[in-house]
Amino acid sequence: MGSKLSGKDLIKLGFPQNNTVNIALGQIHRYRKREKKERILLEAKEVLQKPDSFLGDGIWGKVAEGLIKPVEVRMQQLRNTRAPFTIFGENEIDELAKRQLYDALKLPVAVKGALMPDAHGGYGLPIGGVLATDNAVIPYGVGVDIGCRMSLSIFDIPGSYIKGKSFQLRNMLSEHTKFGMNETHKIKNDHAIFECAAFREIPLLKSLRDKAYRQLGSSGGGNHFVEFGIVHLQTCKPEWNLRPGEYLAILSHSGSRGLGANIAKHYTYLATKQCPLPRQVQHLAWLDLNTHDGQEYWIAMNLAGDYAKACHDDIHRRLAKALGKRPVVTIENHHNFAWEEVVDGKKVVVHRKGATPAAEGVLGIIPGSMTAPGFIVEGKGNPYSLQSASHGAGRRLSRGACKNSITKSDLTKTLDMYGVELIGGAVDEAPMAYKDIHKVINLQEELVRVLGQFTPKIVRMDKG
Incomplete structure (x- = not known):
């Protein structure tokens, strides 16, 4: 069996006799341990003889990189x-969010940063943090919920x-939406994303x-x-074919579910191994985009973003049916993602962790809370914010503080005051x-x- 294969082999x-052996053993143990030793050794010999042919390969690519x-x-x-x-x-x-941004700005790969007015403390980059880096991607600069996004469907219904x-x-909403770890739809919709080569x-x-x-x-x-x-539309784009006024709409907020969380966990671990940092900033470990793991994370991150969009499309399709x-208009945007963009004339990676893309003319949604309005916005392309805006109102109280200071009765009274019905929630x-x-x-x-x-x-x- 492959698991019996040793470094000596x-x-x-x-x-x-260097770290390439450890990398090879790690990959074999992770992905090929159920296969026969002889077969694995034949493949390993081929990788050794022609490493260029295996660059980018899901299993042997990292080994080939180690050889070349x-x-x-x-x-x-720092x-x-x-x-x-x-x-x-x-x-x-809050001061924690500012301090987290200041630490990130001292990374050797940091080029420029910004903090949005909804910012609060997080892991790695603060929520509401924007950071441009030089040829490096920080998994925790993107966040655990990769591709978390907003999607708004507007119907030509008063x-x-x-x-x-x-x-x-x-x-x-009760019948056609599913939330949390355990709820899934009985009847699944197929989607082209599952034919993606990366899968x-x-x-x-x-x-x-x-x-x-x-x-x-x-x-x-x-x-x-x-x-x-x-x-309530104050200004309408010509392509919407709507007049200013009030319309029925569906707004959703969610991300890439277990797919994104597992991608974040795996590549954060790899980043911390390849890029050791002082303890207070270890969550800011990055992957060089010129490496196998950096390229693989980039592919996985983009797939997770596409999957998050597919989830929203499915939600809106079910409710529209x-x-x-x-819907006559759909407006959507990511807010936990990294993009290759040009900042001050230089190609960089812009991380927006809880921040909305706001390049000139780009549309987005900035939600409030259960009882406060969300805003449909159009970006102005401000270079000082790295063409970004807030992703919401931002938390004032932590989850723990809420549980200690707000009762279910307080929540119910507030919802009644604003005429809002809540299914689930906490x-x-x-x-x-x-x-x-x-x-x-x-x-x-x-x-x-x-x-x-x-x-x-x-x-x-979710029930909470």
């Missing part, structure tokens, strides 16, 4: 000075429709494909939601947990222009 084949140009592993030191940065709404942001149909709409060629993704298939069209726990509400209407997502969205939007007038608002009316969340 590889050295006998001609492998150099091993990844240099050395303790990284710079004494920070890369340039701008903070928007500084007085609304907003007043919701008053007489709230019972039916509530039932639609076949990258062993980690191959092992996650079935779970991703089961979870398609479901939403996570925490602050993820699907809502029926009323959109139940409504018997097709006190740690109570409206009182969040900053004032109106203040947060006013603090980024330089970053986005407001085209309209979404007011939640029937909200579905």
Whole structure:
């Protein structure tokens, strides 16, 4: 069996007596341990003789890289000075979030940064943090929920429709949305994403494909939601074929489910091994995009982002079918992702962890809370924010603080006051947990222009 294969066997084949042997044993143990030793040794010999032919291979690519140009592993030191940065709404942001950004700006790969007015502390980069890096991607700069995003469907149905149909709409949300770890749809919809080559060629993704298939069209726990509400359009784009006014809409917030979480965990582990950092910034370990693992993470991250979009598309398709209407406008955006962009004339990797892309003319949604409006926005392309905006109102209270200070009765009274129905949900997502969205939007007038608002009316969340 492959698990009995030893380093001596590889050295006998001609492998150099260095870390390449350990890499090869690690890959074999992880992905090929059930196969016969003889077969693995035949493949290993082929890799040794023609390593160029195996670059990029899901199993042997990392070994081939070690034979041609091993990844240099050395303790990284922070710079004494920070890369340039701008903070928007500084007085609304806690000190932990600022400190986390300051640490990130001292990384040797940091080029420029920004902090959005909804920012609060996180792991690695703060939530609401934006960081441009030189040819490096930081898994925790993207976040655990890769491709977490907003999606808004607007229907050519008057907003007043919701008053007489709230019972039916509530039932639609109960029947056609699934949340949390255990709920999945009985009838699955096929999607082209499952034919993606990465699901076949990258062993980690191959092992996650079935779970991703089961979870398609479901939403996570925490602050993820699907809502029926009323959109008030102040300004309409010509291609929308709508007039300013009030319309029925569906807004959803969720990410890449177990697929993204497992990708984040796996590649964060690899990053910490390849890029040792001082303890206080170890969550900011990066992968060089010129390495096998860096390229593989980039492929996996993009797949997770596409999968998150596929989940939202499935959610909206199911609800639109139940409504018997097709949306006339769809607006959507990621907010936990990394993009290759040009900043100050240089190609860099821009991480937006809990931040909305806001290049000139780019549309996005910035939600408030269960009782506060969300905003449909158009980016202004501000270079100081690295063409970014906030991803929401931002937390004012931690989940623990909510559980200690807010009762279920407090939550119910607040929802009744605003005429909002809630299915599921918990006190740690109570409206009182969040900053004032109106203040947060006013603090980024330089970053986005407001085209309209979404007011939640029937909200579905995980049971909590």
